[in-house]
Amino acid sequence: MSAGSPIQPKRFIAGWGVLAALVATLGWLGWRCARDPRLAFLAPHASAAWISYPRPANFDGRTATTLATEFRRDFNLPAAPRLATVTFRAFKRATVIVNGTTVARWTDARDNWKAPQTFAITPLVRPGRNNISITVENAAGPPVLWARLDAGEVRVATDEHWEASCAGATWRPARPADAALPQARDGTDQSFSDASLAWRQRWPTVLFAGMISLGVLAVWSWWSRRSSSLQLSGRPSRLREPAVVMLGIVVAVWIALAAHNHHLLPRVLGFDAPAHLDYIRYIMERRTLPLAHEGAVMYNPPLYYALGAGILSLLSLQVTDPAAADILRALALAGGIGQLLLIAASLRLLLPERRGVQAIGILFAAALPAHLYLSAYVTNEWLVALLGTATIYLTLRALRTSRISMSLGTAIGGCLGLALLTKVTALLLAPFVVGALAMKLCREERRTRRERLAPLIALVLACLAVCGWQYGRVWLHFGRPLVGVWDPDSGFKWWQDPGYATVSTFWRFGAALFHPAFSARNGFWDGIYSTLWGDGLCGGRATGDYRPPWDYALMAVAGWIALVLSALMVAGAVRLLWRFLRQPTPEHLMVVGVGYGFGLALLVMNLKVPCFGEAKAFYGLVALLPACTFVAEGFIWVGSTRPSWPLASVVGTWAILSLATYWVAPAGRQTHLVLGVEEQQAAHWDRAASHFRAALRDDPRDPLARGQLATCLEALQRPGEARSEIARNVAAHPDDALCHVQSAVAAAATGDWVGADAHIDRAVALAPDCAPARTLRLQILRRQNRRPELVAACRESLRLDPANGDVHFALGQALLGATGSEAEAKDHLRLAAELLPRSPAALTSIAWIFATHPDTAVRDGDRATGYAETACELTHRQSVMPLLVLAAAHAEAGRFDRAVEAAQLAHSVANQSGQNELAGQCAQFASLYRARRPFRQPSPGR
Numbered sequence: 001m002s003a004g005s006p007i008q009p010k011r012f013i014a015g016w017g018v019l020a021a022l023v024a025t026l027g028w029l030g031w032r033c034a035r036d037p038r039l040a041f042l043a044p045h046a047s048a049a050w051i052s053y054p055r056p057a058n059f060d061g062r063t064a065t066t067l068a069t070e071f072r073r074d075f076n077l078p079a080a081p082r083l084a085t086v087t088f089r090a091f092k093r094a095t096v097i098v099n100g101t102t103v104a105r106w107t108d109a110r111d112n113w114k115a116p117q118t119f120a121i122t123p124l125v126r127p128g129r130n131n132i133s134i135t136v137e138n139a140a141g142p143p144v145l146w147a148r149l150d151a152g153e154v155r156v157a158t159d160e161h162w163e164a165s166c167a168g169a170t171w172r173p174a175r176p177a178d179a180a181l182p183q184a185r186d187g188t189d190q191s192f193s194d195a196s197l198a199w200r201q202r203w204p205t206v207l208f209a210g211m212i213s214l215g216v217l218a219v220w221s222w223w224s225r226r227s228s229s230l231q232l233s234g235r236p237s238r239l240r241e242p243a244v245v246m247l248g249i250v251v252a253v254w255i256a257l258a259a260h261n262h263h264l265l266p267r268v269l270g271f272d273a274p275a276h277l278d279y280i281r282y283i284m285e286r287r288t289l290p291l292a293h294e295g296a297v298m299y300n301p302p303l304y305y306a307l308g309a310g311i312l313s314l315l316s317l318q319v320t321d322p323a324a325a326d327i328l329r330a331l332a333l334a335g336g337i338g339q340l341l342l343i344a345a346s347l348r349l350l351l352p353e354r355r356g357v358q359a360i361g362i363l364f365a366a367a368l369p370a371h372l373y374l375s376a377y378v379t380n381e382w383l384v385a386l387l388g389t390a391t392i393y394l395t396l397r398a399l400r401t402s403r404i405s406m407s408l409g410t411a412i413g414g415c416l417g418l419a420l421l422t423k424v425t426a427l428l429l430a431p432f433v434v435g436a437l438a439m440k441l442c443r444e445e446r447r448t449r450r451e452r453l454a455p456l457i458a459l460v461l462a463c464l465a466v467c468g469w470q471y472g473r474v475w476l477h478f479g480r481p482l483v484g485v486w487d488p489d490s491g492f493k494w495w496q497d498p499g500y501a502t503v504s505t506f507w508r509f510g511a512a513l514f515h516p517a518f519s520a521r522n523g524f525w526d527g528i529y530s531t532l533w534g535d536g537l538c539g540g541r542a543t544g545d546y547r548p549p550w551d552y553a554l555m556a557v558a559g560w561i562a563l564v565l566s567a568l569m570v571a572g573a574v575r576l577l578w579r580f581l582r583q584p585t586p587e588h589l590m591v592v593g594v595g596y597g598f599g600l601a602l603l604v605m606n607l608k609v610p611c612f613g614e615a616k617a618f619y620g621l622v623a624l625l626p627a628c629t630f631v632a633e634g635f636i637w638v639g640s641t642r643p644s645w646p647l648a649s650v651v652g653t654w655a656i657l658s659l660a661t662y663w664v665a666p667a668g669r670q671t672h673l674v675l676g677v678e679e680q681q682a683a684h685w686d687r688a689a690s691h692f693r694a695a696l697r698d699d700p701r702d703p704l705a706r707g708q709l710a711t712c713l714e715a716l717q718r719p720g721e722a723r724s725e726i727a728r729n730v731a732a733h734p735d736d737a738l739c740h741v742q743s744a745v746a747a748a749a750t751g752d753w754v755g756a757d758a759h760i761d762r763a764v765a766l767a768p769d770c771a772p773a774r775t776l777r778l779q780i781l782r783r784q785n786r787r788p789e790l791v792a793a794c795r796e797s798l799r800l801d802p803a804n805g806d807v808h809f810a811l812g813q814a815l816l817g818a819t820g821s822e823a824e825a826k827d828h829l830r831l832a833a834e835l836l837p838r839s840p841a842a843l844t845s846i847a848w849i850f851a852t853h854p855d856t857a858v859r860d861g862d863r864a865t866g867y868a869e870t871a872c873e874l875t876h877r878q879s880v881m882p883l884l885v886l887a888a889a890h891a892e893a894g895r896f897d898r899a900v901e902a903a904q905l906a907h908s909v910a911n912q913s914g915q916n917e918l919a920g921q922c923a924q925f926a927s928l929y930r931a932r933r934p935f936r937q938p939s940p941g942r
Contacts, residue, residue, distance in 0.1 A: 019581055025600065033501075033607065037112045040141055040500040040610050042091065042177055045116075048148040048157035050091075050177035050502070053166035055142070055800070056184035056769050057497055057521040059542040059612055062803045064493035065834045069143035069166040071174060072133040073156060077125060081152035084125045087118040088147035090136045091500060097133040098124040125151055132156065141499030141610075142166075144177050168811060168828060169798035178502040180511070180522040184800070187737030187767035188545050189704070193517035195560065198553035206557055206657065213652030217645055220245075242359035247344045250366035251337055253659055254375070258333045261376060264664040264671050266678040267325040269548060270377025271540035271616075272297055276305070277319045277378060283309040284319070292474070292483045299485050301470050303421040304380035307331070328378050335382040336375040339624065340366055342389045346625050349396045350587060351632060356644075360635050360651060361628035364565065367655035368627075369558075370618040372662050373535045373550070380422055381618055387419035388426050388622035392590060395433050398455075399440050399586045403447070409437070409455030410462045417466025424482060425622060428601050432593035434459070436586040486609045496611030497521070505610070506603070512536065513563075516556050517544050520612040527615025528602065533562040534661070537616065545704055549671040551661045558657040564650050568634030575633050595626030669698040673705055680708065685715045703733045707742050722746070730759075737767035744776055756780055769800055778810055790814040805835030809842055816849070822857045826850075833867050843871040844882045851888040852935050861893030880910045880918055887925060891934040899929040 033041040042050045053069045086096060086103065092113045096103040098121045106117055136143035143166065149156040162174040183190070191197060199206075220242070268274055275296040282290050282298070283305055292299035308328055317324045343365045347358040365371060374381050394412045398404045416433060419426035434456060441452040471481040498505075504523065511522035512530040517538055520527030530536025534555040538547035573595060580588040598620040606614045638647060664671055676691030689712040695705035706729045713722035726746050729739045744759035757780070763773040774797040781790040794811035797804065812828035815821040829846050836842040850864035868886035875882050887902035903926035910919035928935060 019577075022596070022600075029604065029607070035112070035114060037092075037114055039607050040091070041607055042144060042146075042500055042502045043114065044178075044503055045089070045146060047155070048146050049159050050144050050146045051158045051160070051162055051164070051174035052142050052144045052177045053164040053169070053802070054172050054175035055166070055181070055497075055802070056186075057181040057518070057612075058184070058801065059497070059518065059537075061494045061496050061613075063835055063837075064139050064495055065803060065831065066137050066139040067143060067167045067802055067831075068135050068137045069145075069164055070133060070135045071145050071147075071158070071162050071164050072131065073162045074129060074131050075149070075154065075156045076129055077127050077151055077154055079127050079152070081122065081125065081154070084120070084122045084149070084151035085118055086121050086132065086147065086149045087116050088134060088145065089114060089116055090134070090146075091138055091141065091144040093137045094145070095135045097135075099126070099130055121149075121151075139493075141495050142497075144500060167798055167802040167808070167831065168795060168824065169802055170795045172799065177500065178504040180504075180508065181498055183518075183521070184769040185767050186769045186771060187741075187763070187773075188543055190515070190517075190544065192544060192547070192552045193515045193556065195514050195516065195556040198556040199560075202553050202557050205554065205660075206561075206653070209656040209660070210649065210653045212656060213649045216652060217649055242356045243344060243348065243362060246359035246362045247340065250340060250362060254333065254337055254340070254366065257372075257659070257662060258329070258375070261662070261664045262326065262329075264549065264666060264675075265329075265376055266548075266674050267322055268378070268678070269539055269674075270374075270379050271537070273378040273540070276380065277324075279305040280308045280312065281319045284313055289473075291477055292485070292487075296485060299483055299487075300380060300423060301421045301467065303418060304383045304423075307383070325378060329376060332375045332377070332379070332382045335386045336371060339371075339382075339386045339389050342386070342393045343625050343628055346389070346393045346396055347628065347632065349393075349400060350591065350629055354632070354636065357632045357635055360648065361632040363651065363655050364631045365624055365628050367658040368532070368624070369534050369555070369658055369661070370532050370621060371624065372658070373539070373548070374618055374621070376548075376662070377539065381621055384419055384423035384426055385621040385624060387415060387422060388429055389625050391415045391419055391426075391429055391433060392594065392625050395436055395590055396587065399436060399590070403444060404437060404441060404455045406454050406458040409458035412437075413459035413462030414466055416459070417463040417468075419622070420463065421467040421470055424484075425598075425601070425619060428597050429594060429622065430463075432590055432597060435593065436590040439584070439586040439589060484609075496613055498612075499610060501607055501610040505606075513560060516559050517547070517552065518612075520615045524603070524606050524615050527612065528617045529566075530559070531615070532617035533559045533565075533658075537612070546674055546677050547670070549664045549668055549674055551663070551665070554657050554661040558654055558661060561650065561654040561657065564647075565631060565654060568638065568647075568651075569627060569630045570634070571637050572630035572633030572635070575637050576630065591626045591629050594623050595630060598623040598626075667694070667698055669695045669702055669705065672698070673702075673708070676705075676708060676712075680712065683715075685712045688712050689716070701732055703729050703736045703739050707738060710742065735766055737763040737770045737773060740766070741770065741772045741776060744773070748776070748780055753780060753784065771797075771800055774800065775806075778807065782810060782813075787814045787817050791818070803835055805832045805839070805842065808832040808835060809846065812846075813849075816853070816858065822855055826858055826860070830863070833863075837870070838874065840871040840874045840879065840882060843867040843874075844885050847871065847889055848885045851885060851892045854936050859892055861889055861891075864889035865893055865895075877905065878909060880906050880913070880915060880922065883909060884922060884925060887929060888935050891929050896929050896932045900926050903929060 032039055034043045051071065086098070088094060088096065090106065090113060094106045096119065101124050103121055103124065104117065104119045132149055134145055134147055136145050145158055147158045158174070160173055160176060163171050164174040165171045268277065278295055279290065279298055279300070282295065283302070289302045289306070290298040308331070311327060311331070312319065312324055315327065317327065340362065344358070344362050347361045351358055391412060394408070394415055398408045398412060401408070412433065416426065416429060419429065437456060437459070441447070441455065444452065474483055475481040498521070506524050508523035509525040509529070512519040512526040516530045516534050516536050519530045519536055527536070535548065535550055538544055541547050576588060576592050577596070580592050602620055635644070635647065672691040672695035676688045676695065679688035679691060689709055692705045692709040692712065695702055696709070699705070706725055710722045710725040710729070713725065723746055726742050730743050733739045740759040740763035744756040744763065747755035747759060760773050760777050763770055767773070774793065777793050778790065778797060781793055791811060791814045794807050794814060797807045798811070801807070808828045809832035812825045812832060815825035815828065829849060833843060833846045847864040847867035849858065850860045850867070853859050865886065868882060868889045871882035872886055877883065883902050883906035887899045887906065890896070890899035890902060903922055907919050907922035907926065910922055925935065
């Protein structure tokens with residue numbers, strides 16, 4: 001129905017009713033942001049700011065362990081106030097201390113942490129210098145504080161003038177929580193993501209792509225005029241239909257891309273690719289389906305994984321075989337091409353008189369980076385997108401029929417069920433599919449109510465028949481049908497930076513245009529933009545050094561041109577929404593509802609799980625057809641006021657650059673680098689070295705490739721050549737921190753501690769956030785037993801990663817030797833055990849300290865027993881030391897009979913493994929415990 005048609009009151013009311021529901025939903029979401037403690041949203045409040053410990057951005061997941069940050073501030077009072085109060089909000093628990101006296105311990109998890117807490121502190125403050133300290137604890141994110149102290153006319157509010165220390169880290173000025181997390185100064189290469197540098201390098205390529213685009217448009221215009229009367233077999237020629245020609249071209253390009261990139265991509269590449277392969281392996285090995293708590297991605301429904309497992313089993317392949325990844329990528333390619341065909345068919349239904357604009361929509365779908373790069377990854381996203389688009393297409397077909405049959409309703413329900421059996425995100429399609437069909441059925445004349453309900457009932461029953469068993473199975477086990485990896489019920493307790501959201505998270509935008517890679521740290525829209533118009537999270541890699549071998553310079557350039565596509569998409573979305581409000585139709589409800597619904601769902605999910613990994617545009621790939629329609633409608637709208645060929649040439653230029661971005665350079669430095677790293681991880685050192693040498697042929701000055709080559713040579717027992725490569729690297733790149741780290745490793749291996757220290761000092765000076773340099777410094781200081789320096793180095797390392805269990809263990813051990821630091825040492829050791837729950841070595845060492853330390857303030861027999869028991873379970877009670885430490889822990893707790901049993905079992909294991917000297921020690925320990933005497937001695941080194 002055209003926009004100029006007369007408005008029908010009932011439809012007008014229905015359209016604005018939908019808008020009112022959308023506004024009400026946004027209002028409800030805003031209320032939850034301000035009041036609901038389950039959403040980690042830091043609502044702004046006047047007179048103070050939320051502050052946190054200043055950490056550089058970290059894209060790794062963090063174990064959900066309670067960390068504490070102490071915030072402190074000195075302030076002066078000219079005179080004793082008549083009334084002094086402190087008001088605070090803490091994410092999530094807090095202890096307030098004023099001048100050394102505890103004011104409040106707010107620890108009840110049932111309380112709403114967003115509600116302000118006010119306490120009187122008048123007796124505790126005095127004229128002159130005062131101090132306030134607030135310690136905030138949190139296990140589900142970083143500790144964050146909002147506080148205000150009022151004392152007469154003096155007000156002390158949280159801001160960057162406060163100091164903070166997280167989990168014993170170095171004291172630093174606090175950072176406003178609504179500021180973007182800073183990029184880590186870790187010595188890694190960030191130039192690949194510099195858009196200004198990319199433009200300087202690639203402007204000739206952009207110009208060439210623009211000329212090709214204009215040339216294609218000119219040729220096509222000429223061919224269309226010439227073939228206007230062409231007949232083939234008595235039928236009009238398909239060669240003059242832009243959509244058909246465009247579809248053939250883009251399918252050919254996709255096939256050529258896949259064939260070219262086939263041997264140039266690592267086998268395990270993509271977001272959570274190893275976890276996806278583990279899911280397939282689970283099904284192949286156990287012949288059953290997992291539940292959410294059995295693996296990182298096993299909360300997903302099983303269709304994709306069962307399909308992959310079935311095909312690999314038929315071909316007698318294991319997931320570790322190189323051919324297995326090829327098969328899975330071939331499936332993704334077929335799915336992507338299938339989706340292009342469905343989008344082309346759907347656009348013919350939605351825009352039947354706009355053949356040229358259909359071609360624009362098809363080109364957009366084919367060149368969209370979020371669609372392109374997923375076809376090269378091991379993931380289930382392509383399958384849910386394919387089935388979701390098929391569901392929308394079948395629904396559009398049903399809306400075009402005169403009467404919707406039960407068989408068509410059954411087909412739609414079955415397709416929707418398959419989508420839901422692939423990923424839960426397909427659930428967002430259901431209300432709009434059912435709503436559009438219901439609107440159509442209500443308008444069908446000469447049908448009874450029962451006849452109108454029959455197709456909808458068939459749809460629901462077919463959907464439940466296909467996927468209901470999976471959600472019922474989850475419901476029976478977890479008590480609810482939907483469980484995600486972010487849910488505690490999944491057994492995976494984790495969080496990821498930033499760990500909370502603020503107004504700025506959803507207000508800032510622009511960083512993705514200048515530094516596209518990892519721009520999600522700046523906010524939601526930058527994350528969405530960088531993953532829609534490019535592989536902005538580098539295939540799920542936490543560092544850009546080992547990113548996929550895409551052309552990130554072209555990606556950055558295309559991201560700027562994509563502003564035009566973004567404007568078209570927004571314009572089309574507004575145009576269709578306005579048309580729907582004036583004259584609602586089932587087709588518009590389907591397209592507009594799915595498009596806006598997935599956008600709102602991404603927003604809600606980033607509020608529920610506020611982390612970098614959730615701001616990914618391809619989670620909404622099921623809504624690719626609505627996005628194509630929005631772009632096409634925007635093109636029509638803009639093209640109605642101006643000649644469309646300039647706009648078409650811009651779209652064509654963007655498409656050429658986007659497709660070229662994912663054409664892997666066979667001899668490129670990055671290609672050989674990532675392939676070499678994959679061979680290195682498989683311990684194929686010769687093949688890895690050959691790849692690194694090839695990378696050096698492309699760029700002889702590449703420090704990363706030369707450093708990795710040196711690592712391979714060391715593994716191949718060629719230390720002389722390795723040291724030579726390291727020396728060449730440092731000489732060529734004296735300002736590269738990672739080169740100095742590798743030189744420090746080489747120096748330490750030969751006992752040159754002075755040289756190692758010098759290189760580490762230089763590395764830290766060049767890159768203060770270089771984690772490898774900090775780690776190596778800790779190892780050297782521990783080996784040399786330089787305790788005071790070790791304590792300072794540990795605190796500085798915790799500045800980068802307060803949840804590093806190894807650093808907490810080292811700091812705890814170092815503090816044991818300092819008088820008066822026993823309590824803090826014990827806290828760090830406990831935290832280390834929580835952060836390293838699957839490390840038998842760490843748990844055994846910590847349990848030994850708690851069981852045998854000579855200081856009663858350090859010993860804790862019950863904790864020692866728990867840690868030792870876990871270590872024994874992890875080693876299946878086949879390792880001597882965990883059993884021996886378990887015996888010492890039982891003895892410390894006064895359970896001497898059980899101590900004897902554990903010591904005897906350790907003695908038996910030692911004998912069986914031929915460790916005769918250790919078996920003798922076990923016998924001595926057993927004799928000691930029979931005499932009901934615990935063992936005491938200084939803790940052994942880890």
